[in-house]
Amino acid sequence: MTESTEPLIFDGHNDVLLKLLMAGGRPAVKGFTDGRDGHIDLPKARRGGFGGGFFAMFVRSPTDLDAKMEEMTKPTYDLPLPPPIEQAEALPVVMEEAALLIQLEAEGAVKICRTAADIRACLETGVLAAVMHIEGAEAIDPDFRALDVLYAAGLRSIGPVWSRPTIFGEGVPFRYPATPDIGGGLSEDGKRLVKRCNELGIMIDLSHLNEAGFWDVAAISDAPLVATHSNAHAICPHTRNLTNKQLDAIAESDGMVGLNFAAAFLRADGQMRADIPLTTMLRHLDHLMDRLGEDRVGLGSDFDGALVPDKIGSAAGLGVLRGAMREHGYSEELIKKLAHENWLRVLKKTWGQ
Numbered sequence: 001m002t003e004s005t006e007p008l009i010f011d012g013h014n015d016v017l018l019k020l021l022m023a024g025g026r027p028a029v030k031g032f033t034d035g036r037d038g039h040i041d042l043p044k045a046r047r048g049g050f051g052g053g054f055f056a057m058f059v060r061s062p063t064d065l066d067a068k069m070e071e072m073t074k075p076t077y078d079l080p081l082p083p084p085i086e087q088a089e090a091l092p093v094v095m096e097e098a099a100l101l102i103q104l105e106a107e108g109a110v111k112i113c114r115t116a117a118d119i120r121a122c123l124e125t126g127v128l129a130a131v132m133h134i135e136g137a138e139a140i141d142p143d144f145r146a147l148d149v150l151y152a153a154g155l156r157s158i159g160p161v162w163s164r165p166t167i168f169g170e171g172v173p174f175r176y177p178a179t180p181d182i183g184g185g186l187s188e189d190g191k192r193l194v195k196r197c198n199e200l201g202i203m204i205d206l207s208h209l210n211e212a213g214f215w216d217v218a219a220i221s222d223a224p225l226v227a228t229h230s231n232a233h234a235i236c237p238h239t240r241n242l243t244n245k246q247l248d249a250i251a252e253s254d255g256m257v258g259l260n261f262a263a264a265f266l267r268a269d270g271q272m273r274a275d276i277p278l279t280t281m282l283r284h285l286d287h288l289m290d291r292l293g294e295d296r297v298g299l300g301s302d303f304d305g306a307l308v309p310d311k312i313g314s315a316a317g318l319g320v321l322r323g324a325m326r327e328h329g330y331s332e333e334l335i336k337k338l339a340h341e342n343w344l345r346v347l348k349k350t351w352g353q
Contacts (some may be wrong), residue, residue, distance in 0.1 A: 002204075003319030003320055003322065003323050004049065004319050004322055004323070005046075005047070005048065005049030005318075005319060006049060006322075007049070007320055007335060007336040007339040007340060008049050008050070008051030008123050008339065008340060009048075009049060009050055009120060009297075009299055009339045009340060010051050010052050010055075010123065010129060010298075010339070010340035010343045010344070011050065011053030011054070011055055011182065011258070011299050011300060011301050011303070012053060012054055012228035012229050012258025012298060012299060012300025012301070012303070012343070013053065013054050013056060013133075013135075013207070013228045013229035013258065013300045013301065013302050013303075013305070014039070014040055014053055014054065014055060014056065014301065014303040014305065015056050015058060015135075015302070015303070015304040015305030016032070016038065016039070016055060016058065016303070016304045017042045017055055017058075017097040017100050017101055018055055018056070018057075018058050018060065018304070018305070019036075019304045020032060020095065020100050021093070021096055021097055022295070023036070023184075023230070025096060025100065025190065026099075026100065027335060028103060029100065029103055029107065029109070031110060032104060033107065033109050034185075038304050038314070039301075039303035039304045039308070039313075039314040039315055040274075040303050040304055040314070041316045042109060042128065042314075043316075044314050044315040044316040045128055045315050045316075046272070047315075047316040047319075048314070048315045048316040048317055048318035048319055049068070049318055049319060049322075050108070050128075050315040050318055051122065051127025051128065051129060051340060052081060052113070052119065052122055052123070052128045052130055052131075053121045053129070053130070053131065053301075054131045054133040054157055054228055054300075055101055055130045055131065055132060055133060056111075056133045056134070056135040056305070057093075057094045057097040057098060057101075057132070057133065057134050057135065057139075058097070058134075058135040058136060058162065058305075059085055059089070059090045059093045059094065059136060059138055059139070060323065060327050061082030061083075061085065061164060062068075063156060069111075069272055069307070071338070072174065072176075072264050072270075072271065072272035073272055073273060074271070075269065075271075076176060076177065076270075077174070077175065077176055077270075078173065078174075079173055079174040079175070080166045080173070080177045081163055081164050081165070081171070081173050082163075083164065084138070084164055084165050084166060084167075085138045085164070086138070086144075087138060087140070087141055087167075088138075090138035090139040091133070091139040091146060093139070094134065094139035094150075094237070095139075098132065098150065098153055098155075101130060101132060101154075102153070102154075104130070107173060108127075109128060110127070110128040110129070110130040111127050111128070111129060111130065112126065112130050112131075112132055112154040113130060113131055113154075113156075114154055114156060114351075115348075115351060115353040116344045116345075116347045116348035116351065116353065117348075118353065119131070119340075119343075119344060120344060121348070131156055131157055131336035131347075132150070132153065132154040132155045132156060132157070133153065133155070133156070133157040133158065133159070133205070133228075134150070134157070134158045134159065134160060134162055134172075134206070134332060135159045135162050135167050135208070136160075136161055136162030136166060137158055137159070137160050137161070137168050137193065138166050140158075140168075140193070142167060142189045142192075144192075144193070144196050147193075147196065147197075147200075147202075148200075151161055151200050151202060152326070155202060156201070156202055156203060156347075156351060157202060157203040157205055157228070158193075158197060158202055158203070158204065158205060158275055158310050159204075159206075159207060159208055159209070159228075160190055160193060160194075160204070160209060160213070161184070161208050161209055161210075161213070162208050163208050165183075166190075167187060167189050167190075168187055168189050168193050169185065169186040169187060169190040169209060169210070169213040169216075170182075170183040170184055170185075170209075170210050170212075170213060171208045171209060171210060171213075171340075172208065172210045172211075172239040173239060174228060174238075174239065174240070174264075175238070175239045176237070176238045176239070176264070176270030176299075177237040177238070177270060178237070178238070178239045178300040179211070179233070179237070179239065179243065180210055180211040180214070180233070180239050180240070180241070180242070180246075180290060181210070181211040181212070182210050182211070182239060183210045183212060184210075184212055184213075185210075185212035185213050185215065185216040186212075186213050186216040186217070186220075189222055190213070190216070191216065194216075194217055194220045194221050195220065195239050195286070197223075198221055198222050198223055199350055201350065201351045203223065203226055203347070203350045203351070204217055204221060204223065204225075204226070205226060205227065205228045206225060206226060206227040206230070206250075207227045207228050207229050207230045207240075207260075210310045211243070211246065211318035214246055214249075215249075218249050223248060223253075223349075223350045224250075224253045224254050224255035224346050224349055224350055225250045225253040225255035225274075226250070226255045226256055226257075226346060226350070227242060227250065227255075227256075227257045227258065227300075228258045228300045229259075229260040229262075229300030229302050230242050230257055230258070230259050230260055230265070230300070231260050231265045231266060231284050231288075232247070232284050232287040232291075233246075233269060235283055235284055235287055236264075236265055236266060236267060236268055236270055236284075238264060238265050238270050239262050240260075240262075240264075241265055242257065244289070244291060247288065247291040247292055248291060250292060250296065250344070251291060251292045251293060251296060253295070254346075254349065255296060255346060256292065256295075256296040256297060256298055256342055256343070256345075256346045257288055257292060257296070257297055258297075258298045258300020258301075258343075259284055259285055259297070259298070259299050259300060260300050260301070260302050260306070261281070261299075261300075261301040261302055261303070261306065261308040261309060261312065262302045262305075262306035262307065262308065263276055263306070263307045263308065264307075266280050266281060266284060266309070267280065267326055268280075271306075272307050273340060274307050274309055274310040275307065275310060276310070276311070277311075278285070278309065278311055278320065278321065278324040279314075279328075281309065281321065281324070282310075282324060282325070282328050285297060285325075285338070294334055294337055295337060295342055295345060296342060296346070297337075297338060297342060298337075298338055298339075298340070298342045298343045299338065299339070301315075303315060322335060322339075325338070
């Protein structure tokens, strides 16, 4: 299988800021530029043709990760959701992560992109493109003061929830097999958040939001519907994946979906095991394109936040995926769309520039 670093991949989701924070914060930034034990750093990005993506700011719940991963290797599972996190606890964490991304930019490792033109310029010049994103809006107050400040700092994408509930809505638990139709829709604050993000030009990320919340966003938002890192429920019946009805609504809005590399959301058995043939990823891509069209599908790896297929391993292994796409019969034009052009299209439409 032929590997290459072209076309460059702009990716819908990573959790590298959380990993840098957990590794010590500002001193850990050197690991990003020189090489670190994780999915994304500059050396791995260069080897794999990783051109950038959405850099998530995320507040962890105090959970036993090893126990969670072990539970998700079983034939069925239903992990209890962590309790909500108060804004007073979440905001300092998000500010630290935002400061890390700003430090990465100051040291020339990335450029914080506010427009689709910024991203394209990065892809053309070899600078790593970073979109500031919030995964779970615990840090945002109902008066949106924190939202306005973070927008000024570069925030251009937000997921109202991670899987635990917020004042804005409810997420889906990690449950297999099950549908995402679990729990209620957006709160009144959540509906106001959608409208405020539309006003500012902040993209609303539907990944992790439950189905009722999805339909509330679809009814309220005047922007394309986007799920940055989700897969096809028809192939893997996990709560985190999107039903055909949801995919059809995304298509109708001219939005898009980024393919999540997380093993449990790819495998038909829903298990968090990395021994996944690349044909499984291609099967999801084929299904997503069947429902959404070739212009509304991209990649949303969840690097540094999930167990990914062992044949890819990290950003350095993205050439293997390109090679699999070519062997599967995807044209060079289609591969370029999946790699970054579709993200640039939907972001330009969402942000207006």
